[in-house]
Amino acid sequence: MNEAQLEIEERLERMKELLNAENMPDFRDEFLALHSYEQGQVYLGLTKEERQKTYHYLSPNELGDMFEVIEEDEESVEEYLREMNPNYAADMLGAMYADNAVDILKQLNKHQVKVYLDLMPEENASEIKELLHYEDETAGSIMTTEFVSIVANQTVRSAMAILKSKAPEAETIYYIYVVDSEEVLVGVISLRDLIINEDDQLIADLMSEHPVAVKVTDDQNDVAKTIRDYDFLAVPVVDEVDHLLGIITVDDIIDVIDDEATSDYSGLAGVDVEETTENPFIAASKRLPWLITLLFLGMSTASLISRYEVMVSDASILAVFISLITGTAGNAGTQSLAVAVRKLATQDDSNTNFGKMIFSEIMTGLVTGLVTGITIFVVVGIWKHNFILGFVIGMAMLCAITVANLAGSLIPILMDRLGFDPAVASGPFITTLSDLTSVLIYFNIAALFMSYFVGQ
Amino acid sequence: MNEAQLEIEERLERMKELLNAENMPDFRDEFLALHSYEQGQVYLGLTKEERQKTYHYLSPNELGDMFEVIEEDEESVEEYLREMNPNYAADMLGAMYADNAVDILKQLNKHQVKVYLDLMPEENASEIKELLHYEDETAGSIMTTEFVSIVANQTVRSAMAILKSKAPEAETIYYIYVVDSEEVLVGVISLRDLIINEDDQLIADLMSEHPVAVKVTDDQNDVAKTIRDYDFLAVPVVDEVDHLLGIITVDDIIDVIDDEATSDYSGLAGVDVEETTENPFIAASKRLPWLITLLFLGMSTASLISRYEVMVSDASILAVFISLITGTAGNAGTQSLAVAVRKLATQDDSNTNFGKMIFSEIMTGLVTGLVTGITIFVVVGIWKHNFILGFVIGMAMLCAITVANLAGSLIPILMDRLGFDPAVASGPFITTLSDLTSVLIYFNIAALFMSYFVGQ
Structure with a gap:
């Protein structure tokens, strides 16, 4: 076992101890200091009883941050959600970025999805419902609706103020999309450009016009190609008449590229190589x-x-x-x-x-x-x-x-x-x-x- | 031919026309309005004579922006550089992010590399020489040295001022790395955190301590795994005693993941599937x-x-x-x-x-x-x-x-x-x-x- 492995094991043992000692303050301190990916490593190593305690010690919001990053198979995700109080689970899903909540909901059956959507705040539920509509493997099915958009006719200063207020919810704040009064995408400006330029310059003068966008019905592999070719951190998603509907971020595209590679490799070998069972x-x-x-x-x-x-x-x-x-x-x-x-x-x-x-x-x-x-x-x-x-x-x-x-x-x-x-x-x-x-x-x-x- | 294809063809024709009419102002206007990836599409479609004109119409800096994104094989890159005046080529390489300049230089023979390094400003040359040392497929070989680092004992306001001054050269400004007086990595803070928090808060209070980092000798696939698991946009690279040496950005990791998938697929089939020849x-x-x-x-x-x-x-x-x-x-x-x-x-x-x-x-x-x-x-x-x-x-x-x-x-x-x-x-x-x-x-x-x- 190497150093990193050892660290993961030790961390898991420590968290189990705290949970079993019912030491909520220390558990919260130490768990929340971890990166969400590391939180996920801990969570996936817990027993059912230990997981139950996390649902009491952590808010739906806090657990949601972790679920944004976890990648688990269907059965496990279903089991985890079933362990939670339905209200807690619905709050958690509502607190997540819509695209990640959709990824989880897609692994449940229709009845379960309806239960959670009904329990969720209307605003979150309607966002998620919209995304659930899109066909699998299209841009729509992997996009999120939590982006920052502004109008062109304002200064860098006011754009920064909007950004500051929207930053907590937005999945990325590093690109700001510029729309007209009809929500048609007309430009894009990076946060880097906002920072480099003077506070009273106009967005209209600084933004890139004709931004590269993908259609909501595009295949996710074409989206991956665009992000890869242009070295983007995110790409806007528009409908047939260029209304801005959402964005797709590079972390989701890495998953698409990975999945595609695995399925090509599996295809060539005539076997699902994601087989992890030892049975x-x-x-x-x-x-x-x-x-x-x-x-x-x-x-x-x-x-x-x-x-x-x-x-x-x-x-x-x-x-x-x-x-x-x-x-x-x-x-x-x-x-x-x-x-x-x-x-x-x-x-x-x-x-x-x-x-x-x-x-x-x-x-x-x-x-x-x-x-x-x-x-x-x-x-x-x-x-x-x-x-x-x-x-x-x-x-x-x-x-x-x-x-x-x-x-x-x-x-x-x-x-x-x-x-x-x-x-x-x-x-x-x-x-x-x-x-x-x-x-x-x-x-x-x-x-x-x-x-x-x-x-x- | 679909719409996108048609657009690319039309754009190429238009640029060829402008070059052949020796209309430098319009060529510059229209070419520089394109995204670097699109500039690359045009450049790769030009004849040798047309390319010669671009070397006169565009500054080494401007052409360098395009070369950051171009992915071409050995022979072509060598040919393009040989077409340029050596001083022009050296200036272009010097203006590029060090990791991308290294990618190009690695495709040339030792003698050619020496010529360009000698013609380059000392500062750029020494950065590049350092990177050229690292073994292929290690973190060191794909990292860049253009990152933003600050010390912990300062306010958000002063950190933003540093960021603003460093933004033009840095490959990413979305993570700011915190180092001590010995250049040891002690923390990381995202630009998002800087923007959300108040101007007079201390970096030391806001930063994440014990940031996830990779070792300079790590295999590039392990780096890819880290970026993918943690959904990072970049990861810091350190030596054995945690000195911050560079960063690796997600766009380079996408290339690593792609190359790895292609080579696995090729391996399984017993053929190099990147074969593009029709001969x-x-x-x-x-x-x-x-x-x-x-x-x-x-x-x-x-x-x-x-x-x-x-x-x-x-x-x-x-x-x-x-x-x-x-x-x-x-x-x-x-x-x-x-x-x-x-x-x-x-x-x-x-x-x-x-x-x-x-x-x-x-x-x-x-x-x-x-x-x-x-x-x-x-x-x-x-x-x-x-x-x-x-x-x-x-x-x-x-x-x-x-x-x-x-x-x-x-x-x-x-x-x-x-x-x-x-x-x-x-x-x-x-x-x-x-x-x-x-x-x-x-x-x-x-x-x-x-x-x-x-x-x-």
Whole structure:
């Protein structure tokens, strides 16, 4: 255990002691001196009885600060809320930034959500209800409505005064958004600019006009791209006619980027890598659906080989190279798939020439296939003293790799066009599919040369 | 082409026109009104001749603002700098935030770096030289030295005055770091706190003590984890005895998270997915090393099967199931690999019980293997009217999957312990390796039952 780990453990022990000694003043002093993330580490380490005490020792507001930062799975969050007095839970949710409260409410069922919304102050409830409307993974679903907006026709001094009054609630005060009388976004000014400039300068003269904004219906990945490209700390969210609806802050975008990376990685491996369980039955139950599906796809390959059993019986040497050809083509297909998925994710759809992408992937397949095919032609020719066999294996390799590359790029493109996430097309799926095509190619080429192998 | 794309194209055309008409005043007006990211989009779209004009129309300072944001590959950056007058380039690098200047200089050779550092004002050069020392991928290599630090024994008013004077150079002014007379980090206060509190309050009373900091030698991924967990906009960097050396801002951390995700994804696929070329020869040259290496690993599988050729010749039915067993075990191994790599990446080393991790993976392999094995026992038994064959295939599947799961978790763990990045262990490598073990298992089990198959 390293230093940091030790510190976390010690802190947890200390807090447990204070709770069990029912020493509320010291617990409050020490707990509230921690950063909300560290408070979360403590909270998640408590037993149910210990947590109950925190609900008495801490105000809903104080616990809410911690819940802004906690990232927990569905079951736990539901359990925590159920432990609390419903009024306490509703107050806590109401005190949180609306976007974070929404993140938590989305993990509950409709009935529970209604209970908490009913118990909450009307103002908070209506803010949250609005946000709950937006479709998952859109800008609207991750934005918050707690931002600072001002009008252009005022001085730096008066803007600072507004900022000062709004700072306690706003999720960020580092960008101030400028709107007209209709709430249309017309500019943005950073707090840095407010501080650098003189008190009696006009906001209208200092603000950046035509600020970069995202639409409320935009995909959260596009929002992430904007924040990343522009190095923003936050981006404003507008509707179709540029009314300012909310903002999205960089900390939420980091979560989006993380989730996206994890889901791409999971997709490629054909397994949810967020699997944290150590229970082999639960782990297996999450991996089996893909494995069994692919087992049946693999069965079609087996039944295909079964049709060529007479050939194998006549020339058993053919069996030696089945796994080499299917394996290599599968590897090439996986490479091609990963490149295609990444291209689809990073390029703008409108800017992608799918035909060109597929053509380039086939050409790459031909080149890799040619090099691999010639290599295996020489190796097999020398090893088995049979260059005709080498030619058959090399030729099969060339064709199988080209087809695997085609499949590796075509399948994610098709999924993308049909509106599915191309990252779901997994490596295991491509390798299993390419087993089938590779075997078909291999035995058809071998059939042409059977007279040379029989009896080998 | 969508709206945003069109806007970018139109803007580029307009800027090209102004440059070619040698209309410096309008070019400056319009170019400088853009966000630096948009300036970068324009700059990267210009021809060499057009770029030359920008070096005359824009000051090194103005072009530097744009270069803070541009992300380009080695060759291009080198080319751009070589196009500029060396004095101009040195001034531009000197005007940039030190961390971004270092990012660019790291892409040049030593001689070029020396030329620019010699031409630069001493103060900038020494800052940059210090940063260039730090090892790649450490906190030191991505931090910047342009931060705001103050002493505790002063009022909010005087701190704001310091902030105002330092704001133009500092990379962020949203956190102000508090140091003692020895430059040891003792606290942090956010600009939000400065603004909310009264002008004559003391910094010492308002600041958070024991601020979270990272060590200058920490891995950049650990820094990313800190910023993400705590939802920070920046984190201070200290040496072994807590001297404040620099800060790392969230925009640089987003790049780290992105790069890490891309390299994990590339690792799993066994290909560099940042491949943007459409030249099939270049693409193939990047994919072939892995493919050919694995081809030779696959050759050992082939030569292993070759030893059992007599068995295949006697019972050709055995050949039918080779690809099903190797394929399914490979899929299971890939899942296991991805889960292990992710666990290693997210867990603290000191906290990971490797033995437990491997044991849990073997158990998961046994459960998935059992389910898959029983399924295939039934399917093959019915299909081939031969439950002994079904038993052999099922048994081989169970063992092959368990071994593949073991390999999938053991290999990344070994790599991690030996100091390599476990994410380099690719899916293709695991599938090719598990082909070998699966074939060995399959034929050894089949050998025990040969008398039942001969002549089938």
